[in-house]
Amino acid sequence: MKSQVTFLRRKLSPYVHVAAAVILVFLLIFAGIRFRSWYSLGENRRQLTLVNAWNPVSETGYTPKLVSVEGGFQADRSCADALTRMLSDCRAAGNKPQLVSAYRSLDEQLVLYDGEVQRRIDEGKSPELAELAVRREIAKPGRSEHELGLAFDIVDADHPEEDASQAETPTGRWLAENAWRYGFIQRYPENTEGITGYSWHPWHYRYVGEDAAGNIASLNITLEEYINLFYGDEAAVVYEDAG
Numbered sequence: 001m002k003s004q005v006t007f008l009r010r011k012l013s014p015y016v017h018v019a020a021a022v023i024l025v026f027l028l029i030f031a032g033i034r035f036r037s038w039y040s041l042g043e044n045r046r047q048l049t050l051v052n053a054w055n056p057v058s059e060t061g062y063t064p065k066l067v068s069v070e071g072g073f074q075a076d077r078s079c080a081d082a083l084t085r086m087l088s089d090c091r092a093a094g095n096k097p098q099l100v101s102a103y104r105s106l107d108e109q110l111v112l113y114d115g116e117v118q119r120r121i122d123e124g125k126s127p128e129l130a131e132l133a134v135r136r137e138i139a140k141p142g143r144s145e146h147e148l149g150l151a152f153d154i155v156d157a158d159h160p161e162e163d164a165s166q167a168e169t170p171t172g173r174w175l176a177e178n179a180w181r182y183g184f185i186q187r188y189p190e191n192t193e194g195i196t197g198y199s200w201h202p203w204h205y206r207y208v209g210e211d212a213a214g215n216i217a218s219l220n221i222t223l224e225e226y227i228n229l230f231y232g233d234e235a236a237v238v239y240e241d242a243g
């Protein structure tokens, strides 16, 4: 009896090993696929982190992973290469893009915001009116996308004005046409203040990844609308109605 079992075991053992190896390989492939989709979903969610006047950075659970980019600026590492490629292709097309702002810490945002309010007070506005005017232009500290390391202000070096005229510069036109190919969107388009909370910022670009940027560009919608459309309830987007 014993020798029969040993014989059987010997006879089966090569097959058992082969079967075990095959099962193991399948399990590894399966786990790999699961991990990849879980990871890319996580990355997608990260890139689509919504920050606006009604969704502060502190409630997103987002922490930037900073790396250096040109001009002594810092960006989240998920988009640093895409930003570099976009700026270099923009230059290769004969334009002069200049990065003037990238990642800003909460403190830097605070200094910027308070400085702009003070500048308007110095010009003769009341503190209330000064703050109201600044709020349309600059995010309150803790509510700026720049704190994510995913937003960039890019102007034309020959015309560095941060106003609507930036859209008419060669750089502004090239970016409006091509940024989506690199995963960037113009975050505050014309006539969307009721949704985004900000006036038209043709110099402010936000990284959302190539898929989302392509969809947003072809549908001609804002990030708020895109998240509502594709992620619905899960994303819990809050924004005030226009009007």
Ligand SMILES: [Zn+2]
Binding pocket: 101, 146, 151, 152, 153, 203, 204, 205
């Ligand atoms: Zn900006």
